[in-house]
Amino acid sequence: MSLSGVKCTVANCKYNNEKRLCSASAIEVNVDGGGESARASQQTNCHTFEAK
Ligand code: SF4
Incomplete structure (x- = not known):
């Protein structure tokens, strides 16, 4: 399954x-x-990441 x-x-x-x-x-x-406002996609980050 995938999102x-x-x-x-x-x-x-x-x-x-x-x-x-x-x-x-x-x-x-x-x-x-931190914070709740990003100006560009580069400022967002997936925190579900887990290294293989
Ligand atoms: S970094 Fe991992 S958990 Fe995050 S969107 Fe990509 S595949 Fe999914």
């Missing part, structure tokens, strides 16, 4: 499948450096 439509290029995450889709049942994404 429908969640593409991710983090190949070394244990939830990343061979089609570069996220297979986690849910993910948590936070703003880099």
Whole structure:
């Protein structure tokens, strides 16, 4: 199973499948450096990541 439509290029995450889709049942994404406001996608960060 994968999160429908969640593409991710983090190949070394244990939830990343061979089609570069996220297979986690849910993910948590936070703003880099804290807070609740990001100005660009580069300032967001998946905290569900776990290294393979
Ligand atoms: S948990 Fe996060 S980093 Fe890992 S595959 Fe899913 S979206 Fe990517």
